[in-house]
Amino acid sequence: MKKFVKGSIAWTYFLIRKRYQEKRHKARWKDRKSNKRGIKRQYIRDVEIHKAAPFILHKAPNNFSFIDNTNEVLKYFNEAKEIFRRKENVNFDISDVSNLTPDTVALLVSSVNSNKFVRTGSSKGNAPKKESLRKLFTESGFGEYISKSNGFKKSQSGNLLHKEVAQKVVPTIAKEACIVGLNYVFGQSSPSPKLYEVYSPLYETLLESMANTHNHADLNKQGECRWWLYVYNDPVSKTTSFSFIDLGVGIFRSVYTKKYIEKILKASGLKKNIDLVDDLLAGKINSRIEKDRELRGKGIPQIVHHSKSPYFKSFYIITNDVKINLTKNERESLEFSFDGTFLHWELIKPQIWK
Amino acid sequence: MEINKKIVIAKDFSDSPGARYVEDGEYSGEEFLNKILEPAFKEAISGDYKILIDLDGVWGYPSSFISGSFGKLSLENGSDVVLRHIEFKSDDSETRLGEFIKEIKNPRTREKK
Numbered sequence A: 001m002k003k004f005v006k007g008s009i010a011w012t013y014f015l016i017r018k019r020y021q022e023k024r025h026k027a028r029w030k031d032r033k034s035n036k037r038g039i040k041r042q043y044i045r046d047v048e049i050h051k052a053a054p055f056i057l058h059k060a061p062n063n064f065s066f067i068d069n070t071n072e073v074l075k076y077f078n079e080a081k082e083i084f085r086r087k088e089n090v091n092f093d094i095s096d097v098s099n100l101t102p103d104t105v106a107l108l109v110s111s112v113n114s115n116k117f118v119r120t121g122s123s124k125g126n127a128p129k130k131e132s133l134r135k136l137f138t139e140s141g142f143g144e145y146i147s148k149s150n151g152f153k154k155s156q157s158g159n160l161l162h163k164e165v166a167q168k169v170v171p172t173i174a175k176e177a178c179i180v181g182l183n184y185v186f187g188q189s190s191p192s193p194k195l196y197e198v199y200s201p202l203y204e205t206l207l208e209s210m211a212n213t214h215n216h217a218d219l220n221k222q223g224e225c226r227w228w229l230y231v232y233n234d235p236v237s238k239t240t241s242f243s244f245i246d247l248g249v250g251i252f253r254s255v256y257t258k259k260y261i262e263k264i265l266k267a268s269g270l271k272k273n274i275d276l277v278d279d280l281l282a283g284k285i286n287s288r289i290e291k292d293r294e295l296r297g298k299g300i301p302q303i304v305h306h307s308k309s310p311y312f313k314s315f316y317i318i319t320n321d322v323k324i325n326l327t328k329n330e331r332e333s334l335e336f337s338f339d340g341t342f343l344h345w346e347l348i349k350p351q352i353w354k
Numbered sequence B: 001m002e003i004n005k006k007i008v009i010a011k012d013f014s015d016s017p018g019a020r021y022v023e024d025g026e027y028s029g030e031e032f033l034n035k036i037l038e039p040a041f042k043e044a045i046s047g048d049y050k051i052l053i054d055l056d057g058v059w060g061y062p063s064s065f066i067s068g069s070f071g072k073l074s075l076e077n078g079s080d081v082v083l084r085h086i087e088f089k090s091d092d093s094e095t096r097l098g099e100f101i102k103e104i105k106n107p108r109t110r111e112k113k
Helices: A008-026 A028-052 A070-085 A101-113 A131-139 A169-187 A191-217 A260-266 A273-281 A301-307 B027-048 B064-078 B079-085 B094-105
Strands: A055-059 A089-093 A123-125 A162-166 A227-233 A240-246 A312-325 A330-347 B002-006 B052-054 B086-089
Touching: A028 A191, A028 A240, A055 A070, A070 A101, A070 A330, A101 A131, A101 A240, A101 A330, A101 B094, A123 A240, A162 B002, A162 B094, A169 A191, A169 A227, A169 A240, A191 A301, A227 A312, A260 B027, A273 A301, A273 A312, A301 A312, A301 A330, A301 B064, B002 B027, B027 B052, B027 B064, B027 B079, B027 B094, B064 B079, B064 B094, B079 B086, B079 B094, B086 B094
Parallel strands: A055 A089, A089 A123, B002 B052, B052 B086
Antiparallel strands: A162 A227, A227 A240, A240 A330, A312 A330
């Protein structure tokens, strides 16, 4: 029989148990537990409400192109977000759109897969009636990420739709995406010296996009954000488009504002995000990561430099309420905000290439 | 100074370098620095010889990779010492050589707080 004396194992267990019981009777413990239970209960309630809620038919704008019609498309997605917030579900009706671009497919697929966007709700949708757009939509692989029962299917078109679940920088995916583009536009899939000016900027841009997402995705938790990459081979223009998207908080919301006066100006609206674009592109804006701060800030300038390549066309960055056309060096303030960062560009074979 | 060691990044490390830190993902600058570059560099200093670094056959060098490896090495050891013991080779591109040397000579983007 084990002896229950001071210093014995049984005594140690007794003390641990005693301390635990005392802790359980403290107000702080009770508050935390009830709070946790409350959140869980609320979540279960929300799931039930959403399950019973109707699907609201949400008609997409005619020009369903995030790049060409940014404000209207953002409005559409913000309205969908609001429907989910009201604890209703969304039926994405894109049947009547007259224009649909690959960048919007990327935005749609990343949104409906984001818990932040959908919350506890569900989504369903249809495909465009217009044949060419229907083809683009079904060949995107969109259906693989939505639901097998919605009638979407993945075709063997050579397009690449990738969701990074590990939420990190993945060189093998950047390499794979480069091969898809090089193969389609230039008919070559290896990094030959002749194609150096093409594959090197392409690879570096993809890698820095991933790294940027990893650093700017969340204010506190580095890397806790899924990114999506959609590589689309356009059969008409014979170009390959790259759409890179993360639904984190966006670059400007993750910006580290150093001076107190800047914080006040930003909060009061006197200093707008668009005023920070030049600093952003020059790498002068700090992320909130302290480590090696004096070494950082070269990623975006490298992307900006590559955007001027004759092999890249239509290079855009959309983040928060700012849209930047890097090719034309133009920027505009948006009416609606985008919580995340979106990069889009096209790989082309210019006339000069032989 | 004599070249006594050669590092071919595409063969000895990866043909697809990653970002800055190990926690960012595979083939980071930090991984390259810790596993290959720094040990070779220390040996080169003690043996008083040069290392030749072959940059060819790689898909690209993201700035965060260069900064996380050669930039960091330069910051810790000084650019003169690094350039005395490291030489680069790139048949693919002259520009590429320039990027590495620029990073070593000027690794900082801003002053340390």
